[in-house]
Amino acid sequence: MADVVPRPPHGVPAEPGAPSYPAAWEADVVLHDGSTTRLRPIRPGDADALQAFHVAQSERSTFLRFFAALERLPERDLARLVSVDHVDRVALVAVTAAPGAGPAAAGADEGAAAPAPVDAPERIIGVARYDRVEGETAEVAFNIADAHQGKGLASVLLEHLAAAARERGVRRFVAEVLPQNGRMLNVFRDAGYEVRQRTEDGVVQVIFDIDPTERSLAVMADREHRAEARSMRALLAARSVLVVGPGPRPARALHRAHAERVLAGLVPGAREGALTVHAVGVGTGPGERDGVHHHAHVDDVPGPVELAVVVLPPEQVLDVARRLGALGVRGLVLLSSGFAEAGPEGLARLRLLLGVVHGSGMRLVGPASFGIISQPDGTTLDVSLAEHPPRPGRIGLFCQSAPLAVPLLAAVDRRGLGLAHFVSAGHRADVSGNDLMQFWGEDDGTDVVGLYLESIGNPRKFSRVARRLAAHKPVVVVTAGRSGQVVPPGHAVRPTRAPRRTLEEVMRQSGVVRVENQHQLLDVVQVLAHQPLPAGRRTSILASSASVAALVAEAAAAAGLVVTGRVELLVEDARADEVRDTVDRLYADPQTDVVVAVRLPTLGAGDPVVPREVARAAAETGRTTVACMVGLRGITAELTAPDPTGRLRTVPAYSAPEDAVVALGHAARYAAWRGTDRGRPVRPEGVDTRAAERLVAARLADGHATDGAPVPLSPADVAELLATVGVRVQPSVRVQDLDEAVAAAERLGWPVAVKTTVPALRHRADLGGVRLDVADAAEMRADVAGILALAADHDLGPDTPPLEVQAMAPHGVPCVVRSAEDPLFGPVISFGLSGDATDLLGDVAYGVPPLTDVDVADIVRRPRAAPRLFGYRGLPPLDVAAVEDLVARVSVLADALPDLRSLELAPVVVSTSGLAVLGATASVAPADRADTLRRLART
Known part of the structure; x- marks a missing residue:
C-alpha cells in the first residue's frame, strides 16, 4: 500500500488521566489471500463489537482461547478487555466493515450520497493483546474469527503487537497454548523468532524475544511480498467487472464520457464471453446490450464481482464503495478526482473512502487514475481511458499520472512495444508502484518493468522491494524532477531534509536503472525486453x-x-x-x-x-x-x-x-x-542496539523534547552511545587555562593535541585552531597563548571552557562520517574526506540503511577524493577496512534508532593501521519512521 495518506487520531478517551489513544498504531494490512483489513488499538466503545465477535466464535475456538466453554463474556471481563492503558496492557483489533453499513442504497445517477458517518460500523475479526507480567516480559493471547483463519491474520497481528510492545519497553513474549492449538503454535514458530517452549500441566508455554532477527525480518518481508502480489493479481486477472458511471446528467458530461470509454474497452471481451461485464449509470437503462449487463442500481448487480471501475463526482463515491463491498469486489479503480488535491474537505473524504475500501477487503487504484490494462494470457482486460489497448507483450508499465499516461501509451504504440500490464495509480492513495513491483516479481509473463513516478511516499520500502525485483528482472524508473522530491497536488508525502542526491543513491543501491525522461524510459525498456x-x-x-x-x-x-x-x-x-x-x-x-x-x-x-x-x-x-x-x-x-x-x-x-x-x-x-555479488547485511561484532535504545530513551525523557526539537547529547553521552556499537572516541579534556591544559596532558600522556572549542575553528589546523604534537609544557604555553588569541573575538559563553586537550592520534587522512534521520528517507549515512573542498564541491557519498558489506565498500570508494585512502601519489595505503567497519557500525546504529536525529564523527583520522575518532556530536528527537516493521496507515 502507498502508506501516504495521513489520518487524524480517533477520539482520545475523555476520562481525566486516561491514556492517549496511540493512533500511530493504526494500520491497513494485506492478508495472505490478497484481501485487506484494518488494524487499530482497541477502544472502550468496542465492547458490543467484541461481545458479538466472541458469540460468533465456534465452541472450539472459544475453548482454545479461554481454556473453557464461555458462551458470552461476563460484563466485568468485557469491560476489562476493552479498557487498556496502551502501555502495560495493549490490545489490537482487526476490523472490517459491518454488513449493511452505511445509508440506504442509491443508484449512481440519483444524486449525491448521504454524508457518511465519521466512524462507520465495524466488525471485529481478530484480537491480539499483551499484558506486562514484569519488567520486559508480557503475556500474549490471540483470537481470530473462524471465517478468517488461514489468511495470515494472526501473523500480521503478531508483527504489529510486537512492534507496539517494543515501543513500550517490552522485549519478550510468553504465551500459554493448548497442545491441540497447532495453528497458533505454528504462528509463533514461523514468525522467525527464537522460540522456546515447554509443556506443564497439559499446557504449552511459549517464550521468545521479540527483537528483530535476520530470519524474522525475512519472514515479514516474504509475507508482505506474497500478500501484496496476490492482491495485485486479483485486480489484473479479474474476469468480472462492474462499471459505475454518473448517468445522463449534462453537468457530469466528462464523467459520463470517461465511463463510456471504459465500457467500450470491455465490450470486445464481453461479446466473446471472456469477461462478465456489468454497468450502472452508463447507457440508457437496464438490459443486456453487446454482452454487457446494464442495471439501474448497484444493489441490482448479482455478485460476486471481482473489479469495479467508478467514475462519479467525489461526493458520491463513498456510498457506492460501501455497496461494492457487499458484491465481494477485490479492487476499485477510481478515475474520478476531487479528493486530497481539493483541500481539507477532499482529504477527509479520501480518508473515509480508504476506511471503507480497506475495511471491505478491497484495494483502491487512484483517485485520478487513467485505469488498468492487463493482457498476459490473450484475454485483454481494458478498464482504462486509452483509445485502444497496446499490443500484448512482456513489459509491465506503471504510470502514476493520468495525463502523462496519454503520451506514454502513444509512444509505446509508435514503437511497436508490447505490454503485459499497464497500471495508472493516479494519486496512489493505496496501490502504488511498490505493490506492482511485488506482483511483477512473481509474474512469469513479465520480463521488464518500467515505472513513471511522480512521487515516492516510502523510499525505504521502495528500495527493498525494487532491490528484490531487480535481482532477477530489470526495473527502469523515471521520476518527476531530478531530485524525485516533487509533490504534485493530491499526493500526501512527508517532507524531506535529505540532499537532492539521496533518491539517486537509493536507486543506484537498489539496482534500479534511473533515466531522465519518458523517452529514455522506453529506449532502455525496449533493449532490455528484446535483447x-x-x-x-x-x-x-x-x-x-x-x-x-x-x-x-x-x-x-x-x-x-x-x-x-x-x-x-x-x-x-x-x-x-x-x-x-x-x-x-x-x-x-x-x-x-x-x-x-x-x-x-x-x-x-x-x-x-x-x-x-x-x-x-x-x-x-x-x-x-x-x-x-x-x-x-x-x-x-x-x-x-x-x-x-x-x-x-x-x-x-x-x-x-x-x-x-x-x-x-x-x-x-x-x-x-x-x-556481481551484492553482499550480505552488515552485522558487526560487539553491537548492542538495545543498550543504545535505552540510552536514547533516557536522554529524551531527561531532555524534555518538545515539538520534535532535537536534544543535543553531551560528549559523555555521545561516547557512551557509540560504545554500544563498538566505536571508541579518543579521550579529551576541556580546560580553562594553561595550568589545566598541562595537567590534562600529564594525565593523557604527551604528546597531545590542543584545540579551541570555538565551533568555527575547532577542527581547523589550517587556521590555527588546532595545534598538534605538543610535546611538553613549554610548547603548551606558546600554543595555548596562540589559540586563546585567535579565539578572543568569539563568544563561547560563561559555561564553555575555551580549550580542549586530546591524546595524539597517529597521522593520517581526516574523514567525516555522518548520519541524519530524515522524515521521508529514514536514516541517511554519508562519508567524505574532511576539508573545505569536500564541503564546497559536495564530494560526499550517501547510503540508506540497511546496508550490505558491498554497499559499505562502495560508499567508502565513491567520493572523488577517495584515492587518498589507497596510496595516492606513492603514499602508503591506509586502513580502509577500518573505515568500512566504522561506516557499518554507524549504519546499524542509525537503522536501529529512529530517534537518533543526527550523528557526526569528525574528524576521523585514518592511518596505515586503524583509525581514531577525534570528535563526535549527536542529537536525539522523537521520530515516526515511515517504513518500520509494520505497515502504518498514517504518516
Whole structure:
C-alpha cells in the first residue's frame, strides 16, 4: 500500500488521566489471500463489537482461547478487555466493515450520497493483546474469527503487537497454548523468532524475544511480498467487472464520457464471453446490450464481482464503495478526482473512502487514475481511458499520472512495444508502484518493468522491494524532477531534509536503472525486453561511414561503454554477400560484448539486407545489439530473427545513434550490477542496539523534547552511545587555562593535541585552531597563548571552557562520517574526506540503511577524493577496512534508532593501521519512521 495518506487520531478517551489513544498504531494490512483489513488499538466503545465477535466464535475456538466453554463474556471481563492503558496492557483489533453499513442504497445517477458517518460500523475479526507480567516480559493471547483463519491474520497481528510492545519497553513474549492449538503454535514458530517452549500441566508455554532477527525480518518481508502480489493479481486477472458511471446528467458530461470509454474497452471481451461485464449509470437503462449487463442500481448487480471501475463526482463515491463491498469486489479503480488535491474537505473524504475500501477487503487504484490494462494470457482486460489497448507483450508499465499516461501509451504504440500490464495509480492513495513491483516479481509473463513516478511516499520500502525485483528482472524508473522530491497536488508525502542526491543513491543501491525522461524510459525498456543482457561493456561498431563510427565511439565512451576499436564499415552499395561477410566478421570477434549498428545512407531508403543480417547475427550469437537505421523505429519485423532456441529476438531501432548508445550503456551497467555479488547485511561484532535504545530513551525523557526539537547529547553521552556499537572516541579534556591544559596532558600522556572549542575553528589546523604534537609544557604555553588569541573575538559563553586537550592520534587522512534521520528517507549515512573542498564541491557519498558489506565498500570508494585512502601519489595505503567497519557500525546504529536525529564523527583520522575518532556530536528527537516493521496507515 502507498502508506501516504495521513489520518487524524480517533477520539482520545475523555476520562481525566486516561491514556492517549496511540493512533500511530493504526494500520491497513494485506492478508495472505490478497484481501485487506484494518488494524487499530482497541477502544472502550468496542465492547458490543467484541461481545458479538466472541458469540460468533465456534465452541472450539472459544475453548482454545479461554481454556473453557464461555458462551458470552461476563460484563466485568468485557469491560476489562476493552479498557487498556496502551502501555502495560495493549490490545489490537482487526476490523472490517459491518454488513449493511452505511445509508440506504442509491443508484449512481440519483444524486449525491448521504454524508457518511465519521466512524462507520465495524466488525471485529481478530484480537491480539499483551499484558506486562514484569519488567520486559508480557503475556500474549490471540483470537481470530473462524471465517478468517488461514489468511495470515494472526501473523500480521503478531508483527504489529510486537512492534507496539517494543515501543513500550517490552522485549519478550510468553504465551500459554493448548497442545491441540497447532495453528497458533505454528504462528509463533514461523514468525522467525527464537522460540522456546515447554509443556506443564497439559499446557504449552511459549517464550521468545521479540527483537528483530535476520530470519524474522525475512519472514515479514516474504509475507508482505506474497500478500501484496496476490492482491495485485486479483485486480489484473479479474474476469468480472462492474462499471459505475454518473448517468445522463449534462453537468457530469466528462464523467459520463470517461465511463463510456471504459465500457467500450470491455465490450470486445464481453461479446466473446471472456469477461462478465456489468454497468450502472452508463447507457440508457437496464438490459443486456453487446454482452454487457446494464442495471439501474448497484444493489441490482448479482455478485460476486471481482473489479469495479467508478467514475462519479467525489461526493458520491463513498456510498457506492460501501455497496461494492457487499458484491465481494477485490479492487476499485477510481478515475474520478476531487479528493486530497481539493483541500481539507477532499482529504477527509479520501480518508473515509480508504476506511471503507480497506475495511471491505478491497484495494483502491487512484483517485485520478487513467485505469488498468492487463493482457498476459490473450484475454485483454481494458478498464482504462486509452483509445485502444497496446499490443500484448512482456513489459509491465506503471504510470502514476493520468495525463502523462496519454503520451506514454502513444509512444509505446509508435514503437511497436508490447505490454503485459499497464497500471495508472493516479494519486496512489493505496496501490502504488511498490505493490506492482511485488506482483511483477512473481509474474512469469513479465520480463521488464518500467515505472513513471511522480512521487515516492516510502523510499525505504521502495528500495527493498525494487532491490528484490531487480535481482532477477530489470526495473527502469523515471521520476518527476531530478531530485524525485516533487509533490504534485493530491499526493500526501512527508517532507524531506535529505540532499537532492539521496533518491539517486537509493536507486543506484537498489539496482534500479534511473533515466531522465519518458523517452529514455522506453529506449532502455525496449533493449532490455528484446535483447539478452550484455555480457560486458566491450563495444564494436558497424557503421556506414568513418565519421559516423567516430561519433558513435565518442557517445559510447560517454555512456560508460568500452570501445575496443573494432569497427566495420559498410559502403552504401555493398552486395548482399559483402554485407553478410562484414557482419559475421564483426560478430565473430571474441572481444565483442555489444554491438552498435548504424546505417544512414545519404541517398534513398534503407537497404533491407543490412537489418536482416544484423538481426540474424545478433540472434545467433546472443550479443546485445542496438541499431539506428533509416526508416526503422522501435520494434520492427525487419530487425527480428529467431535465436538458437527458436525465440524471436528483435534488435531495437532508435532515431539517433546517441539514443541507442545511452540505452545500451544503461543495460550494460544493470547487467554488471546483477552479475556481481551484492553482499550480505552488515552485522558487526560487539553491537548492542538495545543498550543504545535505552540510552536514547533516557536522554529524551531527561531532555524534555518538545515539538520534535532535537536534544543535543553531551560528549559523555555521545561516547557512551557509540560504545554500544563498538566505536571508541579518543579521550579529551576541556580546560580553562594553561595550568589545566598541562595537567590534562600529564594525565593523557604527551604528546597531545590542543584545540579551541570555538565551533568555527575547532577542527581547523589550517587556521590555527588546532595545534598538534605538543610535546611538553613549554610548547603548551606558546600554543595555548596562540589559540586563546585567535579565539578572543568569539563568544563561547560563561559555561564553555575555551580549550580542549586530546591524546595524539597517529597521522593520517581526516574523514567525516555522518548520519541524519530524515522524515521521508529514514536514516541517511554519508562519508567524505574532511576539508573545505569536500564541503564546497559536495564530494560526499550517501547510503540508506540497511546496508550490505558491498554497499559499505562502495560508499567508502565513491567520493572523488577517495584515492587518498589507497596510496595516492606513492603514499602508503591506509586502513580502509577500518573505515568500512566504522561506516557499518554507524549504519546499524542509525537503522536501529529512529530517534537518533543526527550523528557526526569528525574528524576521523585514518592511518596505515586503524583509525581514531577525534570528535563526535549527536542529537536525539522523537521520530515516526515511515517504513518500520509494520505497515502504518498514517504518516
